[in-house]
Amino acid sequence: MQTTPVAFSAEQMKWYEQACARIDPRRLQNLLFAITDIHSPTGAARAASEHMAKHLESIGMRARYQPMSFTSGNVLAEVRGSGGGASVLLYAPLDTHLELDEAEKILTGEALEADMQPSAQRVDDWVFGLGASNPKGMVATLTEVATALIEAEVPLVGDLLVGMADGGMPVDVSARQHAGMSNGVTHLLNRGGSPDFAIVMKPWNWVYHEEPGMGWFKLRVHGTLGYAGVPRGTPGFRSSVVPAATVIQELEQWIIDYAERNASGQIKPHGWIAGVRGGNPERPAFPSAVTEIFFDVRINPRTSPAGVKAQFAAFVRDLQARRPELVLDWEMYGSVAGGSTDPQNWIIQSCRRGWEHIEHRPHGEADPLGGQTDGAALRRLGIPTARIGWPWPAQGAPLPVAEGLGGMGATYIPDLIPCAKKIMYALIDTLTRPRSELGL
Known part of the structure; x- marks a missing residue:
């Protein structure tokens, strides 16, 4: 220009x-x-x-x-x-x-x-x-x-x-x-x-x-409440924490691809995983039934928050199709256009x-x-x-x-x-x- x-x-x-x-x-x-x-x-x-x-x-x-x-x-x-x-x-x-x-x-x-x-x-x-x-x-x-x-x-x-x-x-x-x-x-x-x-x-x-604006998301990995004394492979116990490591790697790549896919004008809408939450430090003997990953991705002015939400929904559907052992749910809990x-x-x-x-x-x-x-x-x-x-x-x-x-x-x-x-x-x-x- x-x-x-x-x-x-x-x-x-x-x-x-x-x-x-x-x-x-x-x-x-x-x-x-x-x-x-x-x-x-x-x-x-x-x-x-x-x-x-x-x-x-x-x-x-x-x-x-x-x-x-x-x-x-x-x-x-x-x-x-x-x-x-x-x-x-x-x-x-x-x-x-x-x-x-x-x-x-x-x-x-x-x-x-x-x-x-x-x-x-x-x-x-x-x-x-x-x-x-x-x-x-x-x-x-x-x-x-x-x-x-x-x-x-x-x-x-x-x-x-x-x-x-x-x-x-x-x-x-x-x-x-x-x-x-x-x-x-x-x-x-x-x-x-x-x-x-x-x-x-x-x-x-x-x-x-x-x-840009911003979109805040929570992605939850579900398992069952566990106990440190239970052997691995015990029927009925499913960790939420260990599978979250796989989900984090998948999510990190999606965020990188998202920024490239949505770049235009003066904007490249980066994002980062901000944190992982689960369990209780006062109860380390009990692995958490839910591990929550939360993150922010930026929103190009030519993309609506609803459009970004739809892109993320497609990512989660694809991830669950490729990894059917994962039990996931998510929400968009903040958005600014x-x-x-x-x-x-x-x-x-x-x-x-x-x-x-x-x-x-x-x-x-x-x-x-x-x-x-x-x-x-x-x-x-x-x-x-x-x-x-x-x-x-x-x-x-x-x-x-x-x-x-x-x-x-x-x-x-x-x-x-x-x-x-x-x-x-x-x-x-x-x-x-x-x-x-x-x-x-």
Whole structure:
């Protein structure tokens, strides 16, 4: 896809340069340190949201905290232009994907690394702590972009919105009113936050016009309740645990094939087996009658959750036909559809122009995406949305960080600045024009 050229006027370029000159890496770092130091697991982001509401008000925005429960809420802030322009929402979630309590150690391991701590650390240009990169690096960067734009006194025609919501992580926290799965951004949009366009900041240095959804499945292998003292081959005893090893290998291959079969556009919908559950550690003498395998596969915007469900049903039928000794049942217990925006939409093209202005090269084709964000929900709710990001993970950390996904909590501030300037370009490009120039 080629980027549509739309030139800045000399005046727009002057405004852009003045606004970029106001971007302050140290101020960004200070805010990032402060919000990383506020623990905000999904469904418990109230303190972080209230902090950001006060901060956004302090930079000259009309900001309000929007409660969803006693422990959870969002923040929405606005600066209005002179009128006749579009509204643009800068959006990021506020909640982190981990609680980091004792119960989560089976998920996280010991979690001693700097990026796995619910308190912040600062070393030179780095900030460490749970979520310091994702999502709080995005929160701080978008806030710095808004701050610089206001300080530069750019004569906006359209309205700038900044929104941050709880519930953005791909989790379902039943103890907190089932927080997660984009419940917060839906609440935000339904209560005054719905814009003409949205820009979501997320990792990876590309512009994306679409993002996948996700499908959560449980696959159960049935046997009988057993006893450790029973010899193998005893009539009436059938393990559920040992056959589950075979099922896991079959399922792993199906997930790999599924991703290839359903890849299209900017999306390759990966998936992973998340865990296996069965038995009771307090009763190791009694093998479990049921072993449950649970997993997440991502859903291409051009495939419905029902379509993915049908694909998995076909896999289970085939597996049972090939392995009739297996007794299986399954359910799809969570689903979120993907979302897509027309790649020719103004906000996608504007973000690509900003990307190319900073990178000094054509955008080209983005790496296929499997990560799911609230951007999919924004698009499903009718908001043309661009996702834009920065190189991740950060390299050369001076403190130990976890392998794998970890706490997404190691941020090198200079890595964020080019992304901030790309977003600033799209804001100047969009908010200084009348609606008629934006396809509205």
